[in-house]
Amino acid sequence: MAKSKSVSESLTTMTEMIFPNDTNTLGNLMGGNLMRMMDVVGAICAQKHSNRIVVTASVDNVSFKESIPLGSVVTLQAKVTRAFSSSMEVVIDVWAENIPAKERVSTNKAFFTFVAVDQSGRPIDVPQAVPETEDEIALYEGALRRRQLRLVLAGRMKAQDAVELKSIFE
Numbered sequence: 001m002a003k004s005k006s007v008s009e010s011l012t013t014m015t016e017m018i019f020p021n022d023t024n025t026l027g028n029l030m031g032g033n034l035m036r037m038m039d040v041v042g043a044i045c046a047q048k049h050s051n052r053i054v055v056t057a058s059v060d061n062v063s064f065k066e067s068i069p070l071g072s073v074v075t076l077q078a079k080v081t082r083a084f085s086s087s088m089e090v091v092i093d094v095w096a097e098n099i100p101a102k103e104r105v106s107t108n109k110a111f112f113t114f115v116a117v118d119q120s121g122r123p124i125d126v127p128q129a130v131p132e133t134e135d136e137i138a139l140y141e142g143a144l145r146r147r148q149l150r151l152v153l154a155g156r157m158k159a160q161d162a163v164e165l166k167s168i169f170e
C-alpha cells in the first residue's frame with residue numbers, strides 16, 4: 001500500500017438538483033436528505049484515499065445555517081484533512097445555487113470520520129494524507145485536536161489523555 005497520498009488525489013465533488021421528494025412541507029431540502037448526500041460524498045472521498053471499503057464512524061456537529069429551496073442546485077465537496085491509522089477525517093463543504101438568479105451561498109460544513117475496513121469489517125491501515133495548499137495545511141494541523149475532542153465526547157478517550165485539549169480541560 002502507498003505510504004502517503006496528496007489530499008488533492010481524493011478530492012470529490014457531487015452536484016444534485018433539489019426535487020419535491022427531497023423537501024419538507026416548507027419546500028426546503030430536508031436536513032436528513034442533506035446529511036445523506038454528505039455521507040455519500042464523504043464516503044466516496046475516503047474510499048478514493050484508502051482504496052478500501054469505508055464505514056462512517058462519526059459525524060461532528062452539522063449546522064443548518066441556510067435553508068435550501070426546491071429547485072436549488074447543491075454542490076458538495078469532500079476532502080481528507082488527515083489520515084490516522086485506519087481512520088480519515090473528511091471535511092465536507094456544501095453550497096446551494098440558484099442558477100437563474102446567479103446566487104450561490106455556503107450552507108453547511110461538517111467533519112465526518114470514516115474508517116477503512118477489510119472484508120470482515122476489521123479496521124485496516126490507510127495511507128497518510130499529505131496537505132499541499134495553505135488551506136489543506138491548516139485543516140491538517142487542526143485535525144488532531146478535533147480527533148481528540150470527538151474521541152473524548154464518544155467516551156473512547158480519557159480527557160486527561162487528550163493532550164491537544166489541555167487548555168480546555170485544565
Ligand SMILES: CC(C)(COP(=O)(O)OP(=O)(O)OC[C@H]1O[C@@H](n2cnc3c(N)ncnc32)[C@H](O)[C@@H]1OP(=O)(O)O)[C@@H](O)C(=O)NCCC(=O)NCCS
Nearest residue numbers: 055056057058084085086087113115117123150151154156
Ligand atoms: C468504526 C468501527 C470500524 C471501529 O471499530 P473498533 O473495533 O472500535 O476499532 P478501533 O477501536 O480499532 O478503532 C478503529 C478506528 O476508528 C476510530 N473510531 C472509532 N470510533 C470512533 C468515533 N466514534 N469517532 C471517531 N473515530 C472513531 C478510532 O479512533 C480508530 O482510528 P485509528 O485507527 O485511525 O486510530 C466500528 O465501530 C464499526 O464498524 N462501527 C459501525 C460503522 C457503521 O456501520 N457505520 C454506519 C452507521 S449507520
